[in-house]
Amino acid sequence: MDIATTQKPEAAPETAREPAIEARGLVKRFDDTLAVDGVDIIVPRGSITGILGPNGAGKTTTLRMLLGIIDPDEGMRRVLGHENPRDVARLIGYLPEERGLYPSMKAVDAIAFMGALRGLSLPEGRKRGRELLEDYGLRHAADKQIRHLSKGMAQIVQLLGTLVHDPQLVILDEPFSGLDAINQGKLEVLIRSLADKGVTVIFSTHVIAHAERLCEGIAIIAGGKVPFAGRVDEARDRIPAQVRLETSANEGPWRAALPASARRSGKFWQFPLPESGIEPLLRALIDGNAGILSLSIERAGLHDAFVAIAGEAAAASLVATSTGEMAA
Amino acid sequence: MSVRDTAGRLSLWRAAYVVARRDFTAILLSRAFIFFLLGPLFPIAVAVLAGGAGAQVQSEAAAANVGIAMSAEDSAAMIEARDQLTRQVGNVIPAFVALDHGPEFDPEEVLEGREGRLAAIVTGTLAAPELTAPPGNLARWNGTVSLIATNAANSASGAGPPAYPEVRNTSVTTSGASENRGRYQTAQGGQLLLFLLIMLLASMVLSNLVEEKGNKIIEILAAAVPMDAVFMGKLFAMLAISLVGIVVWGSVGTAGLLMTGRSLSEFANPGVGWPLFFTLGAIYFGMGYLLLGSVFLAVGSMAATVREVQTLAMPVTMAQVLVFFFATIAMTQTGSAIEYASIIFPLSSPFAMLARAAVDEAVWPHVIALAWQAVCVALFIHAGATLFRKRVMKAGSQGSGKSSRSLKMLLSGLFSAGSDKRA
Numbered sequence: 001m002d003i004a005t006t007q008k009p010e011a012a013p014e015t016a017r018e019p020a021i022e023a024r025g026l027v028k029r030f031d032d033t034l035a036v037d038g039v040d041i042i043v044p045r046g047s048i049t050g051i052l053g054p055n056g057a058g059k060t061t062t063l064r065m066l067l068g069i070i071d072p073d074e075g076m077r078r079v080l081g082h083e084n085p086r087d088v089a090r091l092i093g094y095l096p097e098e099r100g101l102y103p104s105m106k107a108v109d110a111i112a113f114m115g116a117l118r119g120l121s122l123p124e125g126r127k128r129g130r131e132l133l134e135d136y137g138l139r140h141a142a143d144k145q146i147r148h149l150s151k152g153m154a155q156i157v158q159l160l161g162t163l164v165h166d167p168q169l170v171i172l173d174e175p176f177s178g179l180d181a182i183n184q185g186k187l188e189v190l191i192r193s194l195a196d197k198g199v200t201v202i203f204s205t206h207v208i209a210h211a212e213r214l215c216e217g218i219a220i221i222a223g224g225k226v227p228f229a230g231r232v233d234e235a236r237d238r239i240p241a242q243v244r245l246e247t248s249a250n251e252g253p254w255r256a257a258l259p260a261s262a263r264r265s266g267k268f269w270q271f272p273l274p275e276s277g278i279e280p281l282l283r284a285l286i287d288g289n290a291g292i293l294s295l296s297i298e299r300a301g302l303h304d305a306f307v308a309i310a311g312e313a314a315a316a317s318l319v320a321t322s323t324g325e326m327a328a
Numbered sequence: 329m330s331v332r333d334t335a336g337r338l339s340l341w342r343a344a345y346v347v348a349r350r351d352f353t354a355i356l357l358s359r360a361f362i363f364f365l366l367g368p369l370f371p372i373a374v375a376v377l378a379g380g381a382g383a384q385v386q387s388e389a390a391a392a393n394v395g396i397a398m399s400a401e402d403s404a405a406m407i408e409a410r411d412q413l414t415r416q417v418g419n420v421i422p423a424f425v426a427l428d429h430g431p432e433f434d435p436e437e438v439l440e441g442r443e444g445r446l447a448a449i450v451t452g453t454l455a456a457p458e459l460t461a462p463p464g465n466l467a468r469w470n471g472t473v474s475l476i477a478t479n480a481a482n483s484a485s486g487a488g489p490p491a492y493p494e495v496r497n498t499s500v501t502t503s504g505a506s507e508n509r510g511r512y513q514t515a516q517g518g519q520l521l522l523f524l525l526i527m528l529l530a531s532m533v534l535s536n537l538v539e540e541k542g543n544k545i546i547e548i549l550a551a552a553v554p555m556d557a558v559f560m561g562k563l564f565a566m567l568a569i570s571l572v573g574i575v576v577w578g579s580v581g582t583a584g585l586l587m588t589g590r591s592l593s594e595f596a597n598p599g600v601g602w603p604l605f606f607t608l609g610a611i612y613f614g615m616g617y618l619l620l621g622s623v624f625l626a627v628g629s630m631a632a633t634v635r636e637v638q639t640l641a642m643p644v645t646m647a648q649v650l651v652f653f654f655a656t657i658a659m660t661q662t663g664s665a666i667e668y669a670s671i672i673f674p675l676s677s678p679f680a681m682l683a684r685a686a687v688d689e690a691v692w693p694h695v696i697a698l699a700w701q702a703v704c705v706a707l708f709i710h711a712g713a714t715l716f717r718k719r720v721m722k723a724g725s726q727g728s729g730k731s732s733r734s735l736k737m738l739l740s741g742l743f744s745a746g747s748d749k750r751a
Contacts, residue, residue: 100544
């Protein structure tokens, strides 16, 4: 399945209209373990896409294949118009899940070194590094050794190192992991600002809230497969909206208008929005003297969609991972 | 210029330079570098102390006396004759001490009673001396006692001490035997120095990689530049560090030689001459280090913890010690199949060829050997990097393996490295 989010204007050049990432049928085995089993993903340029899934689902392996760190056993991938991601390595920024910096390096030098790995000269990398640190409110940390920074600050430094060479595509593996709430908020702002500049951002996460707030498209990955890839709205639409009804009358002819799946929870009736819409139902309730006290239509959240698509087990694992991380 | 040139990964050499520059600067500016420079002092100090202590112990152990239990006149004549002979031949004859003895004196009982430092006892007369000693000493001192007794008898009879003719000396700079012995000593010394330096550096590069894995930075490197470049960068950074060390150590050594008024001309001239020998020594050091370092890097890439590194590195270290002994044995068998085997086997080749440079004048074999070693270095680095890519970059599995699993991975990876389809 493809993620079909807003495309660039038709007047844009051919390369700009090409998706930033197009992968079909990616398969990766490690010895006897099938880590990724036929993943299809299309990520439009300039979009923010989240890869959602519990630990061990195959997120990191998928990202590593898209980056060219490892090659798929089967399938094709096209990144920024090239079949070999290594041919556009300097246009990509990557933040791995396992954060790492040299403890004895100064923050600005760490950023410059990461830029040098992507072709920037050291002086240019240092200059841009200072600018980025200043923009991010970390000017005071520029000349401090990494070992003297807090874990969150070091993580931000690494993220800035990922961006120092002005990449067109930024791939972030669990970027929110290990950050406090304030820095998570800052990171969300940063990701949005990247997308505003036309940078394509793809990140993996097991925290649904981040994907829900940031992403236009998501790919749900579980057990090495992608049961859903598309717009967030489409994922939500997999589950019909829920009607929540409170009536003054307990019994009456109006009860026949409720669908068979309606369940009573306290003083409320809950049931999926009928395919015929809300108006025929409203009419039947009024005509049947239900005495409507309140009626609301609640659209399904991404979590409900995830449960519906990936299954209860994957959702439980996702929640357990998130809860464990928050507790830590 | 293609998109790949401007947007693709850095070239192998440029990427290796970026990695090497960082490592070189980081190590050079670290406190550990001071310890690295001081490193050779420790084995030298240990060797000097151990040598001094050993000599002292040997000297003490060798200070055995020969007891003389003859008549008072004979004993005095024997001791006088011994002292006179010692002045001619040097301090190779044990000291003679006169023993108090009565008619009941039993030399066997005295020796077996392990009294004092007596190694042998001479009884009887000057005309018929009798030597009592353990079998080894009997064989060694029989002739000496006979000679000394003859001289003593001559002196006692009034014939006076023997007139030893004065030998006229003609000095030559060397001889075939001493040159040969000196060259082998140079070869052995060169091999030992090479081995110690290579082991020191290979361990350092291994620690460096483990630290890198601990810092979790390896994936950033792997994503940005070819893994071969990471390995090459690390190896060449450490090589550059070692060259700095060699310059420092060489300068200190030269200064030491000059201060003690000695020069290289006192030592046996190597087959290829000192300048080329030093040059080849530096090159073989580089090759040997790159070969062993790349093996250690492959091992390091397999290991997730320091304990795993120790477990995996130990067999490699032991194997390298065996390889060193192999090259040492091969050195003494010039032109044999063993020597050729040690030259062809990549890990022993630098040692074997350095030894050859010390004992043989031919230069062309070094050209061929260096070319072969360069090919092996490239193959080893590529195999190590391939192994790393194939076996280590598994999501979620890094650091979770047991040592036995890592070793299995290392072996299976080595044998399947060539089948990786990655460019």
